[in-house]
Amino acid sequence: MRGIARLLVLAGVLVLVAVLGLVLSNTPGSPVSPDITAGSTAAPAPAVEGTAPAGPDVQNTSGLEAVAASALPPEARSTLALIARGGPYPYARDGAVFSNFERLLPRKPAGYYKEFTVRTPGESDRGARRIVVGGAAEKYYTPDHYESFLHILEGK
Known part of the structure; x- marks a missing residue:
């Protein structure tokens, strides 16, 4: 028993x-x-397929350190401008799905994140710098090929 x-x-x-x-x-x-929409205050019209345009009211709910867009390298600011315009992008992999295998960004469904190359002067290839855009318009900058991320505060 x-x-x-x-x-x-x-x-x-x-x-x-x-x-x-x-x-x-x-x-x-x-x-x-x-839930990929919780806390999102992004506008509804996407500039990049699958993502919404960003603005100053996109909230940092990631827990990551934030950086003002104006404090990013000039090449990163140029990439942000290309994303806002919807391209054209200089690299074939720009706009490809970023799978977040490192799990440094908030976990979201497959296909939620897209990556864009930030040109690195002196590099003959794509280099290590990227901007990753989420489906709710949040943007992240990685200077070291996904080893670390900063949440981008646009309009600042």
């Missing part, structure tokens, strides 16, 4: 863990939340 009681307690704990996991995954702001 003691064996059955232990199994019932174990089953109850497993059910509790499963329910807690479901509750947390549906909490806005959760790193595993499937």
Whole structure:
């Protein structure tokens, strides 16, 4: 009888863990939340397919350090201008899906992020710098090929 009681307690704990996991995954702001629109204040008309145009009211909910767009290198500001215009982009991979394998950006569904090259003077290839754009218009800058990210504050 003691064996059955232990199994019932174990089953109850497993059910509790499963329910807690479901509750947390549906909490806005959760790193595993499937809700990609929570907290978005972006305008509805996309400049890049699958993304919305950014403005000063796109909120930094990423937990990452922020940087004013005006403080970025001139090449990054040029890339931001290209993104705002919808191109044309100088590199074939610009606008490709960024999969966030490093999991440094907030977790979102596949295809949510797009990446754009930031030209690096003196480099013969694409270099290491990128701007990653999310589907709710948030933008991130990586100077070191996805080893770190800064949330871009546009209009600043």
